[in-house]
Amino acid sequence: MKVAIIGAGMGGLSAAIALRQIGIETAVYERVTENKPVGAAISVWSNGVKCLNYLGLREETERLGGMLETMSYIDGHTGETMCRFSMQPLIEEVGQRPYPIARAELQMMLMRAYGLDDINFGRKMVGVSDGPDAATVTFADGSVVTADAVIGADGASSITREYVLGTPATRRYAGYVNFNGLVHTDEAIGSATEWTTYVADGKRVSVMPVSDGRFYFFFDVVVEQGLPYRRGTAREVLREHFAGWAPGVQTLIEALDPETTNRVEILDLDPFDTWVKGRVALLGDAAHNTTPDIGQGGCSAMEDAIALQWAFKDHPDDVHAALAAYQAARTERAGDLVLRARKRCDVTHAKDPELTARWYDELRTEDGTNVIRGIVGNILGGPLTPVPS
Ligand SMILES: Cc1cc2nc3c(=O)[nH]c(=O)nc-3n(C[C@H](O)[C@H](O)[C@H](O)COP(=O)(O)OP(=O)(O)OC[C@H]3O[C@@H](n4cnc5c(N)ncnc54)[C@H](O)[C@@H]3O)c2cc1C
Numbered sequence: 001m002k003v004a005i006i007g008a009g010m011g012g013l014s015a016a017i018a019l020r021q022i023g024i025e026t027a028v029y030e031r032v033t034e035n036k037p038v039g040a041a042i043s044v045w046s047n048g049v050k051c052l053n054y055l056g057l058r059e060e061t062e063r064l065g066g067m068l069e070t071m072s073y074i075d076g077h078t079g080e081t082m083c084r085f086s087m088q089p090l091i092e093e094v095g096q097r098p099y100p101i102a103r104a105e106l107q108m109m110l111m112r113a114y115g116l117d118d119i120n121f122g123r124k125m126v127g128v129s130d131g132p133d134a135a136t137v138t139f140a141d142g143s144v145v146t147a148d149a150v151i152g153a154d155g156a157s158s159i160t161r162e163y164v165l166g167t168p169a170t171r172r173y174a175g176y177v178n179f180n181g182l183v184h185t186d187e188a189i190g191s192a193t194e195w196t197t198y199v200a201d202g203k204r205v206s207v208m209p210v211s212d213g214r215f216y217f218f219f220d221v222v223v224e225q226g227l228p229y230r231r232g233t234a235r236e237v238l239r240e241h242f243a244g245w246a247p248g249v250q251t252l253i254e255a256l257d258p259e260t261t262n263r264v265e266i267l268d269l270d271p272f273d274t275w276v277k278g279r280v281a282l283l284g285d286a287a288h289n290t291t292p293d294i295g296q297g298g299c300s301a302m303e304d305a306i307a308l309q310w311a312f313k314d315h316p317d318d319v320h321a322a323l324a325a326y327q328a329a330r331t332e333r334a335g336d337l338v339l340r341a342r343k344r345c346d347v348t349h350a351k352d353p354e355l356t357a358r359w360y361d362e363l364r365t366e367d368g369t370n371v372i373r374g375i376v377g378n379i380l381g382g383p384l385t386p387v388p389s
Contacts, residue, residue, distance in 0.1 A: 001025065001316070004137055004147035006125045006160060008035075011284025011301030012153030013110035017055045018309035020114070027145065028114065029137070031124035035111060037103040039262055040180045041216030042292075043195075043208060044106070045375070046096035048299030050384040051306050053096075060109050065099025066209030066216070069193040071371065073363045076200030079246030082360070084194075085368025093372075094379050100195075100208045100216050102182060125154065128163050130278030149319045150280045151308070153301070156267070158286030164277040171267040173225040174291045174342070176349050179234055180218040181261040185209060188251045189217075198249050199360060202350025203241065205249050217252055222349050225265055234261035266291050268342060271335030276323045283308065288334035293345040294378045296337045303382040304330055310383065333381050340378060 001024050005012045008030035016026045044052065044065070052061045072084035091097050111119060127138040134146040152160020162168050183189075185207075190196030192215075195208040202222050207215040221241045229237070235258045242249050269289040275282045284301030304326075311326035350356040362370065380387045 001149075001312070001319075002027070002147045003149045003151060004029065004135070004145055005151045005153055006128070006137065007153035007155055007284070007286075008111065008119050008121075009153060009155055009284060009301070010106065010110060010298050011286075011304060012151070013107075013114050014051065014055060014302045014305035015151055015153060015283055015308055016114050017110070018305040019312060021055070022309055022313055024312060027120065027147070028118065029120045029123040029125060029139070029145075031122070031140075033122040035104070035107055037107045039103045039264070040182045041100055041102045041210050042106065042298050043098060043100045043216075043295040045098045045295055045299050045379050046091070046094040047379045047382040047385040048302050049096050049099055051299070051302035051382075054306060054384060055113065057109060057113055061099055061101070064101045064105045064109060064211050065097075066101070066211060067193050068098060068100065068195055068208060070191065071195045071368070072190070072197070073366070074196060074198045074246065074248070075360075076198040076203065076205065076242075076245050076249065079248060082199075082363040083366040083368070085366070085371070087372075089368065090372045090375055093376050094385060100210050102210045102214070102216070105211070125159065128152065128160055128280055130280050135279035148279065149323065151283050152280065152286050153283045154286050156269075156285040156289040158282065160280060161282055161286050164280060164282055165272065165274060169269055169272070171269050171289060174266040174268055174345050174349075175351065176220050176222045176266055176345075177227075178218050178220050178264045178266055178292065179238060179261055180216070180264070181234075181256050182210070182214045183207075183217055183252065183255045183257075185213050185215050186251060186255060189215065189248045189255070196248075198246060199348075199363070200245070202348070202353065202356055204348055205242065205245070205252065207252065217256065220349060229263050231263075232258045234258040234263065266345075268338060271331070271338050273327075273331045273335075275327045275331060279319050279323070281308075281323045281326060287330070288338050290338040290341045291345045293341045293348060294337065294375075296341060296378055299382075300334050300337050303333070303384075306383045329383070336381065337378065
């Protein structure tokens with residue numbers, strides 16, 4: 001059995017490691033010529049951490065992860081604490097601590113675990129097709145490979161998806177842009193062991209710890225799609241959007257490095273149930289592109305990888321049966337996370353301002369129970385985090 005994986009993002013690499021764990025021959029093809037992840041960090045929630053543990057990366061994940069002990073919401077205007085609570089009940093309920101991790105480090109951990117030399121960099125897929133005995137991938141350099149199965153982990157703008165669905169899928173602008181980066185931790189912004197979120201006016205500013213005394217920060221701003229933006233101007237832009245906000249937010253704006261601050265328009269895709277065409281299957285953002293509002297896109301990609309391994313374990317000699325089992329195991333769960341994120345996105349970003357005002361009121365009386373219930377609801381339902389019966 002030989003499986004070709006297109007894309008060396010967190011989905012493709014997790015899948016490659018997972019398939020190799022059960023003795024399947026894998027080949028990973030990545031269009032970029034070097035590892036340059038877009039984005040500063042991600043929160044790997046407990047379901048994602050369990051996947052990394054399963055892939056043999058427990059110690060390294062713990063080393064790279066930030067220590068989240070508490071969570072707080074702060075009124076963006078006044079700086080008043082709306083609520084603060086421990087993460088411990090969440091950890092106890094799901095049996096695993098979550099870890100925010102710098103993207104470059106997460107990516108490098110996965111690449112090393114698979115083998116940097118085993119990744120075929122600079123190989124941009126331009127075509128994929130299914131056949132009775134093998135699937136075929138064509139690359140921009142004219143080379144062609146065949147494999148028993150092709151896994152398209154080629155991200156949100158996947159061309160594998162276009163092949164599987166038979167038509168391009170249009171992504172939807174979620175209504176906001178996200179500025180993100182890394183800064184040194186600073187108590188004037190938030191506690192070094194807390195996920196701190198400032199909210200007001202449908203905007204949010206958040207910091208959470210990653211390893212080595214750094215915060216992963218992000219700002220969400222509701223603006224129209226396609227506004228011009230010049231890299232390096234984040235400070236001026238954010239000063240304007242957050243004029244008059246609390247001192248912690250101003251400190252963060254002054255501390256960030258405008259040159260390394262990313263600006264991302266947030267899009268997602270309606271869930272769909274066809275992930276497989278013959279010997280070709282989708283995985284990760286290619287299959288379920290979500291807004292980052294519940295921090296589950298990458299975790300879901302890692303869940304796909306584990307489910308794919310289990311499907312091949314159950315059907316070692318039958319690619320079609322394995323991919324059908326993979327699709328059956330994943331579409332509902334992944335689609336559910338996309339829709340949960342969309343719902344959260346709308347409340348956070350004041351799609352209906354009354355609903356958002358009500359959420360702010362609720363936060364002022366929150367003891368953690370409701371927020372944690374929501375996060376646990378996201379975490380449960382994956383291959384390694386079954387919903388208790
Ligand atoms: C602002 C933001 C914050 C986020 N925060 C979180 C979070 O906190 N927690 C979380 O779990 N998720 C988060 N996500 C989502 C997460 O980043 C994605 O779900 C995850 O990166 C998906 O991994 P992937 O491997 O499927 O795709 P990608 O990471 O996009 O990787 C796809 C790879 O395929 C390669 N590729 C593409 N086309 C080709 C081709 N034709 N040929 C060869 N190679 C190709 C690309 O170069 C890339 O390396 C966030 C996303 C955003 C935008």
